[in-house]
Amino acid sequence: MLAVVLVVAGAGVLRWRCPAWFWMTFGVLYAAVRVRVRYASVMDACDLTVAASRFRLTVARWLGWSVPRQRLPRLLWIKPTRTGLRLGVRMCPGQDAFDFSAATDRLRHAFGMYQVTSRETKSGTVEIAMTGYDVLKRVQMPVRRERGARGVLRVAVALCEDGxxxxxxxxxxxxxxxxGASGSGKSVTQRRVIKELAAQRVALVGVDCKNGVELAPLARRFSALxxxxxxxxDLLEALVVRMEAIYQVIRREQRVSADVPDAEITADIWGLPEHLRPVPVVLTIDEIAELALYTTAAEKKRRERSVVALVRLAQLGRAAGIFLDIYGQRFGSELGDGITMLRAQLxxxxxxxxxxxxxxxxAFGDISPHAVFAATQIRNDRPGMAVVGYSSGEWTRIRAANTSLREAVTACNKHADLTPVLPELARFRPDVDAGGPVAAAAVESAPAPV
Structure with a gap:
């Protein structure tokens, strides 16, 4: 009896202090059994069943049998995860994925889980993802990533609400x-992205019009700031010049003719030979409004130069290996001409x-009205929590792992030797002599024009 009391008390303490450990030790088994036992009754209570087929009803009427039961969607598999359960469900004829997404709140109550989401994996099959605890309260990024997770220009940023x-x-x-508003956690997300990119062979370029208070501490890993x-x-126009030179290299190396294999024909930098491929560039703009606002005629001309260069980079930069990360509190038409055109490219x-x-x-007016509402419901005490929308109309809540400025600075200093020197942006190279010598950077050869 004493052992049972100790186990129950230990489980209660784990659930209070370490919900992840409680889930892996006690919760996952209990939840899997509960889902398997309650599955039929829950599907019926949540209106996720369909009437029996006409053939079965006819046979029952001819033979005088009782009316057949409602048909249940077939439970294909139950997969435990580190944060919850995932169910594979085969839908009955006449059902669609929207029926399950509309019933997620009812499923959450019926199964006693913290969060339930659903998505259609293939025709006729949906995956129901359930979390056993609030995974966004204390974000813990998994140490082991799924296969194919690591790669050039692919970084883990945050944890989704489904784990x-x-x-x-x-x-x-x-x-x-x-x-995001002030204090919402944009800087947390920004530092997380830069910290992950610092270990890759990419060039980081920054624009921080707040006198560099956000990006200047990370200058050892930046090729231009x-x-x-x-x-x-001037920096944005220099990037446009670099982009045009890269296009000249791509055009020169195409050599499209009948005897050239299809695999050697390219329209971007990824099809170029390794010795000719320029290093990718990630441009981070900390506050876009500072580039768009103006009060004098001279500032208006400067603003037009910046916006035109940004629009050109957004339209043509992908093939040249130039990628944009723009941060701001607002990004609407009140910032002036060209802003909506730029937003359409993001x-x-x-x-x-x-x-x-x-x-x-x-952000989400052209994606989903539900995502618009969810963005206004984020709590003040959860910095780094955000809503991500996809062009397909789907959206999800995420929260970036807490990354302090010290952690980001340490990562940038550790990988300072990976900072390439871009000849077109050499005059914008930040001066980091105050913190000690930086390891010799790899100098990239300038793309040769045609």
Whole structure:
């Protein structure tokens, strides 16, 4: 009897202090048994059953049998995870994935789980992801990643509400915008992305018009950095010059003819030979409004230069290996001409806590009205929590792992030897002599024009 009491007390303490350990030791087995036992009754209570087929009803009527029971969606498998359970369900004829997504809240109550989401994996099959505890309360990124998770320009940024890892993949989503009010955690996400990119062979370029207070401490890993609007305009135009030179290299190496294999024909840098392939560039803009606002005629001309260069980079930069990460509190038409054109080129959309609905509509108005509402419901005590929308209309809640400025600085200093020197941006190379000598950087050869 004493042993049972100790086990129950230990389970209670684990559930209170370490919910992840409680789930792996006690919760996962109990939840799997509960789902298997309650499955039929829960499907019936949540209106996820369909009537018996007409053939069975006819046979029952001819033979005088009782009316056949409602048909249940078939439970294909139950897969335990480190944060919850995943169910594979085969839908009955007449059902669709929306029936299950609309019933997720009812399923959460019926199965006694913390969060339930669903998505259609293939025709006729849905995957129901359930979490046993609040995984976003204390974000713990998994040490082991799934197969294919690591790669050039693919970094783990945050944890999703269903327990999976959210990745920033620049090859699939080349440009992105991140919105959020002051204190919402944009800097946490930004530092996390830069920390992960620091270990890869990419060139980091920054624009921080707040006198460099956010990006200047990370300067050892940056190939170019602008800390005011005038320098930012020159830097963006220099990037456009680099982009045009890379296109000349791609065009020269195409050599399209009948005897050239299909695999050797390319329209971007990834098909170039290794010795000719330029290093990819990730451009981080800390506050986009500082580039768009102006008060004098001279500032207006500078603003037009910056916006035009940004639009050109967003439209043409992907093939040249130039990717954009833009951060800001608002990103609407009130910032002037060209902003909506630029926003249309930014495929990735992320919104932290916002103060008004119109700010979230700037990010998700053309994706999902539910994502707009979710962005306005983020709590103040959870910095780094955000809503991510996809062009398919899907969205999810995520929270970036807490990354302090010291951790980001340490990562950038550790990998300072990976910082390439870009000849077109050499005059924007940050001065880091105050903190000691930096390891010799690998100098990249300038693309040769045609």
């Amino acid at each position: 999976s890892v959210h990745y920033r993949d620049y090859r699939q989503v080349p440009h992105a915008i991140t919105l 602008a800390d005011d609007a005038d320098a930012a305009a 495929t990735g959309r992320m919104s932290h806590r916002v103060n008004d609905e119109s700010s979230s509509k700037m």
